[in-house]
Each structure stands twice: as structure tokens, then as C-alpha cells.
Amino acid sequence: MTAEKARLEFRVLGPIEVLDGGKPLDIGRPKQRCVLGALLTEPNRLVPTTRLIERVWGEDPPDSARNVLYGHIGRLKTALGADGEDEATLARRSGGYQLTVDPNTVDLHRFRRLVVTARNTDDDRRVAALLDEAHALWRGPAFADVSSSWLLNLRTTLENERISTLIDRNESFIRLNRSTEILSELHDLARYQPLDERIARQLIIALHQSGKKADALIAFATLRSHLVEEVGLDPSPSLQVLEKQILTGDPALHSSS
Structure with missing residues (x-):
């Protein structure tokens, strides 16, 4: 990605959203958004089809899950742009699917990057600013508008990360007498x-x-x-x-x- 501001933004720390120049894209119904959310947790990595199905439908998916998944992937490719020239591409690979996207355009990965940077910083003012920025990325519970057993577990994990980060942020504010x-x-x-x-x-x-x-x-x-x-x-x-x-x-x- 160039230094130019990204056109596409992906949000999962709250309801799943994709913004194009600040305007929301239509990314379909809950199951389709769930597919996108599962792929966004592992950007630029091959997610095996069986793993993706389990993340969306659970351990006992319907017989039609593979075909339905294929349809969801096709519609998501159309929504995101499938010509290979766009900031995000969704492609079928051997054994699964891969969403190629700059992790910095995904709020979850930007949140984690900010937290890691803060925890390797000694200056309380810098720590406070970084963790405040990380905290501001949250718009509600992660993946708030979709549900699967895998996402529910991930939501709990991410909520624990959010609370831990908020506690660290507050400590820096207290040390700064703010x-x-x-x-x-x-x-x-x-x-x-x-x-x-x-x-x-x-x-x-x-x-x-x-x-x-x-x-x-x-x-x-x-x-x-x-x-x-x-x-x-x-x-x-x-x-x-x-x-x-x-x-x-x-x-x-x-x-x-």
C-alpha cells in the first residue's frame, strides 16, 4: 500500500462494516458478513475451506454449506472488487480462500499493532496516546451483528483484550495525573x-x-x-x-x- 490514505476500511470491532471512502458497502446478510469476518481475522493467509465452514456454521454444518459458502465468496468478491487492481482481493486457492488486504486497514489488526507499540514504549504520554487511539477503534462488542460458536469464543477473547488495554491506558493517564x-x-x-x-x-x-x-x-x-x-x-x-x-x-x- 502506498502512503496515500486507504480507500477501503474494514471494521469488526463492533458490527462488521466495510467502508469505501467513508461510505458503507453492502456486504450482504449475516452469514455472508460472518464469512468476511472469519477471513479478516487472518488477512493474507490461506484459510482452508473446512476451517471456514466450521467458523461460520459450527461443527455440524448443513450438507449445502460448501455450495452456500461458494456463493457468499462470489458476492463478497463483487462487493470488494475482483479485478486484482483493488486494495482488497478475495481469491480461491488450493484448499481454501485468501483475502489479501493491508492489515492496517482492518481495525482489529490496527488495534493490536497499537497495543504492541504502546507496550514497547517507556514514555507515558506516548503510551496514553497510543492506547487511547486503540480504545477509540471499538464501536461495541466485536462482530456484534453476526453469530457462530467460533465467533462467540473469539468475541470473549477480544473483549478480554479490550479490557486489559483499557486498564493499561488508564494506568498511564493516572501516572500523568490526568x-x-x-x-x-x-x-x-x-x-x-x-x-x-x-x-x-x-x-x-x-x-x-x-x-x-x-x-x-x-x-x-x-x-x-x-x-x-x-x-x-x-x-x-x-x-x-x-x-x-x-x-x-x-x-x-x-x-x-
Whole structure:
């Protein structure tokens, strides 16, 4: 691909979409979009026909699956451009199909590239910018508008990646004393993952950094309530120490956060 901005963009971090110059292409009904989504997870690699069928229809596909797949592939080739001159080409190879596309035009692979770059960067400002860009690529659950057992498992894996990346992003913002910028998201994240002590710790510290001591203590009490009710445990010792630091105004908290 040249330095010129790509015309085609592929999105799977949310509903599956293909944009042509910013305008959505018609990529068909759910099963056809599922075929495209499965191919986009492995750009520029041969995906065997049997593997593609299993990803779309599961372990017990209908007898017609191979012929139906062939039809989906044909329509996707038409939608994407099949003359070999386009930015994306979908071709039949021996034993399967290959989607040739610049991975940087696929939000999933751009997300992962940004995360790897951030995790090999020491500058917190750069880390925050990279992970913020990665987080912004998400428009909802991955492959949100299609369903297969394989995609459901992949969706769970990718959601774990998203949460892990968001936690890393938040850590960099907290170290930069930019907590107020992420408070709203931290509240949402804590509601979404009420038993995750990493998230609770970030919310508590961010509230404290933002001058909201009472709210920080309420966040700790909320976590304790959830843990006791759901798993019968108190917060970890490190979080209990954090609560005491906030209560006593320990200056070490300011230097550590």
C-alpha cells in the first residue's frame, strides 16, 4: 500500500462494516458478513475451506454449506472488487480462500499493532496516546451483528483484550495525573466489572487525584459490598492499605499515584 490514505476500511470491532471512502458497502446478510469476518481475522493467509465452514456454521454444518459458502465468496468478491487492481482481493486457492488486504486497514489488526507499540514504549504520554487511539477503534462488542460458536469464543477473547488495554491506558493517564479525563469511563468500567480489583483501584485513585476523597471511599465500600455478597471475600490487603492511606491523607499516596 502506498502512503496515500486507504480507500477501503474494514471494521469488526463492533458490527462488521466495510467502508469505501467513508461510505458503507453492502456486504450482504449475516452469514455472508460472518464469512468476511472469519477471513479478516487472518488477512493474507490461506484459510482452508473446512476451517471456514466450521467458523461460520459450527461443527455440524448443513450438507449445502460448501455450495452456500461458494456463493457468499462470489458476492463478497463483487462487493470488494475482483479485478486484482483493488486494495482488497478475495481469491480461491488450493484448499481454501485468501483475502489479501493491508492489515492496517482492518481495525482489529490496527488495534493490536497499537497495543504492541504502546507496550514497547517507556514514555507515558506516548503510551496514553497510543492506547487511547486503540480504545477509540471499538464501536461495541466485536462482530456484534453476526453469530457462530467460533465467533462467540473469539468475541470473549477480544473483549478480554479490550479490557486489559483499557486498564493499561488508564494506568498511564493516572501516572500523568490526568485522572479527571477518564473518570466517567472508569465509573462505567467499574459497573461493568464490579469485582475487578484492578479497575476498582484505578477508580479509587482517580477519584482521590481529582479531589473527591468521599467518592473514593464510597467506591471502596461499593467494591467491598460486591466482593462480600458475590464471593464472600474482603478486598485485597493492598486495597485495604489504599483505603487507610486515603482516610489518613498519607502523603505517600500522592507520590505513588
